[in-house]
Amino acid sequence: MIQLYNTLTKTKENFVPMEPGKVRMYVCGPTVYNYIHIGNARSAIAFDTIRRYFEYRGYQVNYVSNFTDVDDKIIKASQEMKLSVQEVTEKFIAAFxxxxxxxxxxxxxxxxxxxxxxxxxxxxxxxxVKKGYAYQSDGDVYYRARKFANYGQLSGQSVDALEQGASERLSAEDQAKKEDPLDFAVWKAAKPGEIAWDSPFGKGRPGWHIECSVMSTKYLGNTIDIHGGGQDLEFPHHENEIAQSEAKTGQKFANYWLHNGFVTIGEEDEKMSKSLGNFVTVRDLISEVDPQIVRFFMATTQYRRPIRYTQANLQEAKANLERIQTAARNVTYRLQNASDGPVDPEVQAEFQQHESSFEAAMDDDFNAQNGIAVVYELVKQLNIYAERAEVNENTLQYLLDGFTRIVSVFGIKLEQAGILDEEVEAKIKQRNAARQNKNFALSDQIRDELKEQGILLEDTPQGTRWKRE
Known part of the structure; x- marks a missing residue:
């Protein structure tokens, strides 16, 4: 059974879906005013990996993630870029x-x-407002946080501590509008020149927190299985979502709350964020590094743990991903000269042991680090079998299919060297002939020509293999 750490209860719990075999999952998405940085990508990758594991385990996942396309930052960006709010959001949704x-x-x-x-x-x-949980004040509408009995439960903070922190952040103008420093805006009065909508409370736009309450309950129901997001959203965003939603519906908002750790950078392990100006955009990074390496780097750390972004860690991820890709290529290559026969029962039994270990690791709050350690054991198994003098097609395919199914949980796409491009195949045959004739100059020339085209050759006892750089 899958166990997950519930931020709300601060304990690891067995996952019991509301509807057998189905998962309703809402994950807070980006505010679309700029390109995403790798800290934003961490959340997308972490919850994609969790989603993929649920699907691997046979669940049907209904996965909803919003775009915040009305916000102070978006309005500021539209003014700076001299574009409409809609033009800014369309640009960065496409970029996302x-x-x-x-x-x-x-x-x-x-x-x-x-x-x-x-x-x-x-x-x-x-x-x-009708239920008395919110009130109007000079065109704004505020939520009475203290009226909600469990306010502060998710973030584990007392109401008194939250009130003190809120008081310190408030301007005199905001203080005058609110009944209590803890109260937060669910509707903001329009400012001159800003995008706004008509409402019973006056012209304005939503507060940030209200949107996720509305879209989660609208598209997934009043109660959902899992609500996810980054650790920075625990308070105030998710705390406020719970208060709003449960006040309106009278039902529990989400049964399980999952929060991913930060990406840190620098010697001080600072959290990567746009506000600190210490971020690396995904767009810039994947123009220099294979996106699969970036994905692997982030997906193979347990989602609640922080990830330290360094070039050394990216290089380690590159080497480990190559080990996995090479194992798949080794097995695929041997399919060319494999014999007929049933799946080898010893190979199957060993694979199933590894598969059980993988599931035990991932069932434990999606422990990707232990899960990927099992994948490395599978890499050894694949390589050992592929190196046998005699192999059979059904066993090779069994290993390849099972390996593909497991690594796809991490979003790994295997590059299988199945059918060769006719031109590359012809070059390899020409090179093999040159080597047989001891024409090593021509052999080296062909190798160099293929390398210039991004094709790397590897000479093995079973023949010459190739892969793309």
Missing amino acids: YHDTDALNVKRADLNPRVMDNMADIIEFVAAL
Whole structure:
């Protein structure tokens, strides 16, 4: 059974879905005013890996992740770029898809946007006002945080501590509008020249927290299985989501809360963020590094742990990913001269032992580090079998299919050297003939020509193999 660490209860719990075999999962998406950095990508990759493991285990996952397309940062960016808010958001939503597609992050089943759900947001705010959980003040609408009995439970903070922190951050103007420093905006009055919508509370736009409450309950139901996001969203964003949603529906908002760790950078292990200016965009990184390496680097650390971004760690990820790719190529290559026969029972039994170990690791709160350690054991098994003088096709295919199924949990795409390009095949045959005739100058020339085209040759006892750089 899958166990996961629930931030709400601060304990590891057995995962019991509301509906057998199905998972309703909401993950907070990006505010689309700039290109995503690798700290943003960490969350996308972490929850994609979790989603993939649920699917590996046979669950049907309904995965919803929003785009925040109305926000102070977006309005500021539109003014600086001299574009409309819609033009800015369309540009960076397209960029998000481009970058996450490159990282082999599966697209969500739905990516709802704030602007497309404005009527539902206004209705939600009105319901909170009607129930006495929210109040109007000079065009704004605020949520009465203290009225919600469990406020602070998710972040593990007392109401008194939260009140003191809120008081220190408030301007005199905001203090005058609020009944209590803890209260937070669910609707903001329009400012001159800013995008706004008509509402019963006056012209304005939503507060940041309300949008996820609305879109999660609208598209997944009042109660969902899993709500996820980065650790920085625990408070105030997720805390406020719970308060709003449960006040409106009278039902538990999410059964399990999962939060991924940060990407850190520098000797001081600072959290990577746009506000600190210490970020590396995914777009810049994947222009220099194979996106598969970036994906592997992030997917193979347990999601709650921080990841330290260094060139040395990227190089280590590159080497480990190459080990995995090479094992798959070794098995695929031997399919060319394999014999007929049933799957070798000893090979199958060994593989199944590794498979059970992999599942035990991943069942334990998606422990990717232990899971990838099992993959390295599978790499050894594949290589040992591929090096046998006699191999059979069914055993090779069994190993390849099972290996592919397991590594796909981490988003690894195997580059299998199956059918050779006719031109490359002809060059390899020409080189083999040159070597037989002891024409080593021609042999070296062909190797160099292929290398210039990104094709690397490897001479083995079973023949010459190739791979792309």
